[in-house]
Amino acid sequence: xxxxxxxxxxxxxxxxxxVTILQVxxxxxxxxxxxxxxxxxxxxxxxxxxxxVNASIKKLGYTPNTAAxxxxxxxxxxGVVFPDMRNPFLADIFAGISAGFERTPYxxxxxxxxxxxxxxxxxxxxxxxxDGLILVSSSLSPEQLTDLGSRIPAVAIxxxxxxxxxxxxxxxxxxxxxxxxxxxLAKQGAERIAMLSLEHPTAMRMRESGYxxxxxxxxxxxxxxxxxxxxTPRGIxxxxxxxxxxxxxxxxCWCDAVAFESISHARSNGxxxxxxxxxxxxxxxxxxxxxxxxxxxVDQSGEQIGTHAARLLVERFEGRIETxxxxxxxxxxxxxxxxxxx
Amino acid sequence: xxxxxxxxxxxxxxxxxxVTILQVxxxxxxxxxxxxxxxxxxxxxxxxxxxxVNASIKKLGYTPNTAAxxxxxxxxxxGVVFPDMRNPFLADIFAGISAGFERTPYxxxxxxxxxxxxxxxxxxxxxxxxDGLILVSSSLSPEQLTDLGSRIPAVAIxxxxxxxxxxxxxxxxxxxxxxxxxxxLAKQGAERIAMLSLEHPTAMRMRESGYxxxxxxxxxxxxxxxxxxxxTPRGIxxxxxxxxxxxxxxxxCWCDAVAFESISHARSNGxxxxxxxxxxxxxxxxxxxxxxxxxxxVDQSGEQIGTHAARLLVERFEGRIETxxxxxxxxxxxxxxxxxxx
DNA sequence: TTGAAAGCGCTAACAA
DNA sequence: TTGTTAGCGCTTTCAA
Numbered sequence: 105x106x107x108x109x110x111x112x113x114x115x116x117x118x119x120x121x122x123v124t125i126l127q128v129x130x131x132x133x134x135x136x137x138x139x140x141x142x143x144x145x146x147x148x149x150x151x152x153x154x155x156x157v158n159a160s161i162k163k164l165g166y167t168p169n170t171a172a173x174x175x176x177x178x179x180x181x182x183g184v185v186f187p188d189m190r191n192p193f194l195a196d197i198f199a200g201i202s203a204g205f206e207r208t209p210y211x212x213x214x215x216x217x218x219x220x221x222x223x224x225x226x227x228x229x230x231x232x233x234x235d236g237l238i239l240v241s242s243s244l245s246p247e248q249l250t251d252l253g254s255r256i257p258a259v260a261i262x263x264x265x266x267x268x269x270x271x272x273x274x275x276x277x278x279x280x281x282x283x284x285x286x287x288x289l290a291k292q293g294a295e296r297i298a299m300l301s302l303e304h305p306t307a308m309r310m311r312e313s314g315y316x317x318x319x320x321x322x323x324x325x326x327x328x329x330x331x332x333x334x335x336t337p338r339g340i341x342x343x344x345x346x347x348x349x350x351x352x353x354x355x356x357c358w359c360d361a362v363a364f365e366s367i368s369h370a371r372s373n374g375x376x377x378x379x380x381x382x383x384x385x386x387x388x389x390x391x392x393x394x395x396x397x398x399x400x401x402v403d404q405s406g407e408q409i410g411t412h413a414a415r416l417l418v419e420r421f422e423g424r425i426e427t428x429x430x431x432x433x434x435x436x437x438x439x440x441x442x443x444x445x446x
Numbered sequence: 447x448x449x450x451x452x453x454x455x456x457x458x459x460x461x462x463x464x465v466t467i468l469q470v471x472x473x474x475x476x477x478x479x480x481x482x483x484x485x486x487x488x489x490x491x492x493x494x495x496x497x498x499v500n501a502s503i504k505k506l507g508y509t510p511n512t513a514a515x516x517x518x519x520x521x522x523x524x525g526v527v528f529p530d531m532r533n534p535f536l537a538d539i540f541a542g543i544s545a546g547f548e549r550t551p552y553x554x555x556x557x558x559x560x561x562x563x564x565x566x567x568x569x570x571x572x573x574x575x576x577d578g579l580i581l582v583s584s585s586l587s588p589e590q591l592t593d594l595g596s597r598i599p600a601v602a603i604x605x606x607x608x609x610x611x612x613x614x615x616x617x618x619x620x621x622x623x624x625x626x627x628x629x630x631l632a633k634q635g636a637e638r639i640a641m642l643s644l645e646h647p648t649a650m651r652m653r654e655s656g657y658x659x660x661x662x663x664x665x666x667x668x669x670x671x672x673x674x675x676x677x678t679p680r681g682i683x684x685x686x687x688x689x690x691x692x693x694x695x696x697x698x699c700w701c702d703a704v705a706f707e708s709i710s711h712a713r714s715n716g717x718x719x720x721x722x723x724x725x726x727x728x729x730x731x732x733x734x735x736x737x738x739x740x741x742x743x744v745d746q747s748g749e750q751i752g753t754h755a756a757r758l759l760v761e762r763f764e765g766r767i768e769t770x771x772x773x774x775x776x777x778x779x780x781x782x783x784x785x786x787x788x
Numbered sequence: 789t790t791g792a793a794a795g796c797g798c799t800a801a802c803a804a
Numbered sequence: 805t806t807g808t809t810a811g812c813g814c815t816t817t818c819a820a
Contacts, residue, residue, distance in 0.1 A: 107619075107772070107773040108770060108771070108772050108773075109609070109770065109771040109772075109773075122813085124812095124813060124814085125813065125814065126813080134790080134791085135790070135791045135792075136791090136813090136814090137790075137791055137792075137793090137815090137816085138789090138790065138791075140813095140814065140815060140816085141790090141815095143814090143815095144815075144816095146815090146816090148789055148790080149789075149790085150789060150790090153789080153790080167569055167570075167573050168573065168813085168814075169517075169573055169575065169812085169813050169814070170513075170570070170573040170574040170575065171512075171513040171514075171516040171517050171521065171573075171574060171575040171812090171813080171814090172513075172517055172796090172812070172813035172814040172815090173813080173814055173815075174513040174796090174814090175511075175513050175514055175517065175795095175796045175797065175798090175812090175813080175814070175815085176795080176796050176813090176814055176815040176816075177796095177814080177815050177816080178815095179513065179574075181570075181574065183555070188537070189531065189534075189536060189537035189540050190534050190537045190732070192531075192532050192534075194531060195530070195531035195532045198531050198558060202558075211567075211570050212557075213525070213555045213556065213557050213571075213574075214555065214556040214557065214558065215555050215556065216540060216544070216556065225553075227509055228512070228523075228553045229555075231509050231510065231511055231512040231513075232512040232513060232521075232523065232555075232574070233511065233512065233513040267451070277449075364733065364736055364738075365736065367736070367737070367738055368735075368736040368737040368738060369737075371737040371738060372737050390532070391706065391733070393710075394706055394707065394709070394710040395709070395710040395711075395713040395714050396706075396709055396710060396713060396738040396739060397738060428450060428451065429450070429451040430449070430450050430451075431449040431450075431451075464797085466796095466797055466798085467797065467798065468797080476806080476807090477806070477807045477808080478797090478798090478807090479799090479800090479806080479807060479808075479809090480805090480806065480807075482797095482798065482799060482800085483799095483800095483806090485798090485799095486799075486800090488799090488800085490805055490806080491805075491806085492805060492806090495805080495806080510797085510798075511796090511797050511798070513796090513797080513798090514796070514797035514798040514799090514812090515797080515798055515799075516798090516812090517796095517797080517798070517799085517811095517812040517813065517814090518797090518798055518799040518800075518811080518812050519798080519799050519800080519812095520799095575812095789820105790819105790820080791818100791819085791820075792817105792818085792819080792820090793816100793817090793818085793819100794815105794816090794817085794818100795814100795815095795816095795817105796813105796814085796815085796816105797812105798811100798812085799810105799811090799812085800809100800810095800811095801808105801809090801810085801811105802807100802808080802809080802810100803806100803807085803808070803809095804805105804806080804807075804808085
């Protein structure tokens with residue numbers, strides 16, 4: 105039985121008055137415009153005035169009202185849009201973003217966007233007067249992204265890189281990811297190498313392309329086999345069922361979580377990993393190292409990606425006009441899930 | 447080698463003008479106050495005026511400026527503060543919160559707070575003129591929470607419930623969680639049941655208490671054994687090492703991620719799970735069901751918790767004065783990691 | 789170097 | 805029912 109308790113409040117519910125720039129000005133004995141100048145590090149304030157104002161700010165515990173600031177100038181808030189909260193790789197990216205804004209005046213807040221509400225969420229962030237946006241694995245169309253980039257400084261992470269855009273991008277070299285995996289598996293002696301990819305058109309298309317090209321380079325064109333699924337347990341299950349029909353020796357999964365599901369699925373079907381089915385994931389998330397998974401995975405350093413994104417945004421704020429596209433190189437981390445020989 | 451490309455932008459960088467309430471008013475041929483009234487569903491607007499204004503809003507693609515709104519009235523933005531992004535249980539809570547705000551005008555944005563910056567983050571959210579806050583597993587002290595609650599409507603999730611506070615709470619019955627686990631393990635025949643808990647004082651203290659009380663009730667007081675660790679791989683490792691010295695038959699971990707680490711650690715030490723060491727987690731996150739984990743875990747329905755929190759906040763916005771404390775009942779989901787017999 | 793004043797886009801009291 | 809008006813707390817000219 106659930107329990108609910110109601111209590112009279114210890115204090116009233118009325119919004120307490122904020123300390124404003126005026127009270128700081130009064131306390132310091134200067135005009136409120138002077139306080140604003142100190143706040144913004146504006147040109148033309150004497151050292152003594154600055155000190156007096158800063159003393160009052162500290163004394164009164166003043167913090168600037170972001171909404172009021174944003175209404176006239178910058179809000180110093182940036183929005184980060186994630187596609188979901190479940191993938192621990194996103195936490196790596198977030199850590200990088202945080203680190204990137206560390207020594208800047210910018211505060212990052214996050215939003216989680218389902219495919220259907222990403223437009224609304226980004227608009228809401230613009231309406232909040234945020235100064236810039238970082239979009240991770242956005243599901244917006246190239247046209248929508250271009251439009252967004254023309255309305256607010258933006259950085260897209262994990263989108264197919266486009267030239268001549270209105271926004272910056274930071275990407276893993278996904279073509280290379282696909283190649284690394286096939287090279288490794290082929291060297292282990294596998295020929296029937298299948299790939300589990302994403303239905304939704306994203307950077308995964310590049311990973312598929314790398315997989316295809318390397319399969320061809322290895323003379324394994326006949327065994328190219330890709331299943332695209334939704335990112336749901338049911339979808340993944342269906343995709344695996346389909347791939348297993350062709351008795352693959354190895355499986356490349358577009359992300360670690362899917363690879364873990366695949367390990368689970370394979371084991372439930374009586375298949376040994378890696379003897380009967382080698383499995384490789386992508387992102388090298390924390391769970392890969394666990395003994396029960398020991399998953400070979402492609403590391404794309406989410407932290408580095410995030411730090412780049414934050415830096416790019418700050419550069420735009422500080423005046424950079426031309427867009428910048430960054431492409432980072434992945435590396436393979438080999439573990440037991442794909443080690444066929446002792 | 448990483449690649450960087452620079453391009454001239456397709457469009458300029460200047461902020462495009464927003465559509466404001468004035469342009470809507472001009473387009474509809476009414477005063478801008480009339481538009482504001484339509485927006486706020488305020489009393490005293492004729493049907494025809496409302497229709498005309500709504501038509502102009504749609505036509506011009508107007509969306510209200512949140513910052514300007516917040517400066518006078520409500521911003522319709524609520525902030526959700528999470529302790530980290532790695533724990534998939536938080537995603538369940540978030541899903542519940544989202545669902546809870548679905549049919550309301552409120553937009554939720556998230557912040558991730560390390561222990562050291564939670565105060566700054568909550569202050570920043572207040573500075574953004576957010577209407578309310580939801581704090582998940584907050585590391586703020588009771589005094590800080592009480593103070594926060596007196597400054598802005600707030601709901602705390604996963605804090606030790608206090609009476610006579612300034613904020614609402616939603617909690618799992620953690621005492622009950624501890625009891626359920628010990629009952630289950632004792633029934634399986636285990637006596638030396640150890641617990642891996644958190645260093646930082648949180649709701650975990652209640653879980654420890656339930657563990658203790660049930661151990662006593664089962665006549666196993668002599669075997670009570672709790673290790674409190676940091677939430678880092680190193681910390682968890684150290685805690686396990688310490689607990690294993692006393693050769694426990696079963697281990698109750700304060701969250702699933704720690705339980706997965708424990709499974710990994712046990713296996714690397716040559717221990718079989720559950721034969722040599724039964725393991726139970728908490729939160730019943732998605733990975734528990736995977737064959738390679740098959741982890742028994744306590745389900746505390748994060749989604750329900752989140753939905754309650756959102757509802758409580760909306761109620762406060764709509765005038766509720768007294769605080770409310772909700773306590774939900776957990777249930778145990780048994781899997782192979784703790785099934786000692788057949 | 790400092791301060792006065794206008795105004796960002798909106799809400800809400802008040803007047804018409 | 806509608807419109808007028810005074811701010812919310814700040815940034816940013818411009819004048820002193």
